[in-house]
Amino acid sequence: MLVRHSHYLRCEGGITAASRTSVTLKEKEKKMSEKENAVSTDVVNPLDIINKQVTDVDSGAATEDLGSVSTANWIPALNICYATSKSFKNSIAKPGEFVYGGQSSLGSVINVIALDYRLRAMHVDKDDFTFKAEVYHLSGSKTPASQDKVYQDFINAPVPSGCDLQVGSELLVYLPDSQQFASMLLKKTLANTGADIYKMSLGGRVVQLSTEMQENKKQTRVWYSINTKALNTAVVGSKLEVAGTTLDKSVALPADQFTKYYTIFNAPQAGVEKASESAPTRDR
Numbered sequence: 094m095l096v097r098h099s100h101y102l103r104c105e106g107g108i109t110a111a112s113r114t115s116v117t118l119k120e121k122e123k124k125m126s127e128k129e130n131a132v133s134t135d136v137v138n139p140l141d142i143i144n145k146q147v148t149d150v151d152s153g154a155a156t157e158d159l160g161s162v163s164t165a166n167w168i169p170a171l172n173i174c175y176a177t178s179k180s181f182k183n184s185i186a187k188p189g190e191f192v193y194g195g196q197s198s199l200g201s202v203i204n205v206i207a208l209d210y211r212l213r214a215m216h217v218d219k220d221d222f223t224f225k226a227e228v229y230h231l232s233g234s235k236t237p238a239s240q241d242k243v244y245q246d247f248i249n250a251p252v253p254s255g256c257d258l259q260v261g262s263e264l265l266v267y268l269p270d271s272q273q274f275a276s277m278l279l280k281k282t283l284a285n286t287g288a289d290i291y292k293m294s295l296g297g298r299v300v301q302l303s304t305e306m307q308e309n310k311k312q313t314r315v316w317y318s319i320n321t322k323a324l325n326t327a328v329v330g331s332k333l334e335v336a337g338t339t340l341d342k343s344v345a346l347p348a349d350q351f352t353k354y355y356t357i358f359n360a361p362q363a364g365v366e367k368a369s370e371s372a373p374t375r376d377r
Contacts, residue, residue, distance in 0.1 A: 167362070168354055169194035171205075171266065171275035173304055173317050189304045189317050193268075193275060202303045205266040205277075206328065206344070207294035208351070209358055210287065212238050213263045213278065214248045216256040225256055229361050262287030265358040267351070269299060269326075269344045274354040279319075282307075286319045296333025299326040299344060 171193055172178075174186040179195065181188060186198035193199055212230040217223070228247040230238045238244055252258045261280025264287055268275060279287040293300045301322040308315055327333055328344045 166357060168265070168274060168276040168357055171199075171268075171277040173319075174198070175317075176315075188315075189306055191302070191304070193271075193273065199268070199271070202301065203268065204270055204299050204301050204324065204326075205264075205268055205290070205294070206297055206299055206346075207264045207266050207291045209265040209355060210291050211263050211358065211361070212244065212260070214244060214258070214260045216253055217259050219255055219257055225253065231359055233359065260284075262291075264290060265354060266290075267346060272347070274350060276358065282316055283319060286321065289321050290319075293321060293323040297328035297331040297342075297344070297346070298333055298340070299324045 171191060172195075174180045174188050174190045174192050176188050178186070178188075178192070180186040180192045180198070185196065186192045190201050191199040191203050210232050213227060214229075215227040216225045218225055226247075228244055230241050230244045234241060248258065248260055259280050261278055261284050264277045264279070266275050266277050267273075277287075277290075279290075290300055290302070301324055303320045303322075304317045305320055306315060307318050325335075325338055325340055326344060327340045327342045328346045329342055331340070331342050333340060
């Protein structure tokens, strides 16, 4: 009987089949060990890594990759804070203040330029106020909203149990003071305000928005209206002319950022936003 061990076993006629198997396994183990040692030797030189970093930065590859992580494919929302809002509960803003992206308060008076609009219809969950389903009618549509079959079918269809149907106008706005873009959804008591802001902004004119608290007669419900005021400031290069008024056309609109957000605004992705900052129905 042959016993397999580390040495070649010889018998009459040369190396046996068993010893060939042993030799093959040993050769494979040796080669794997050599490869592991070679790899570990290659990666221990820190200068190679450091010099490669310089090359990557010079080529722009590293900057582009790292920057893409924080570049979200959505538009931060601009809302009004209520006592029921997360921003109030998290001590970010006070009721009546504008909240940017749910993260920072801009105060109760802000300046905006409305750049585009779309109509938005939503099924909103009555409990957590999230958007369960939604459709849009874009400003660039070939037909008016009254003839948009998809839009009309949605707003006239039965509303799912546990949801409310909410319809409003949504603006793509630029905030010149902070040089940021945002989407501003105006519904219920603010539905008509969207048209006012958009008309005042035509030609790139800056519009001042300020909130004002409203109450019903029994003082059991509180909501905020928005006062609008067209300022004598507009974007650089605007062709807008206002009789009897000299416009200061000094607001620089970043073209690259505008292109990005304008493209996203006109290709909305359903279900990526929440209504958490908006006042619940009972507060309107």
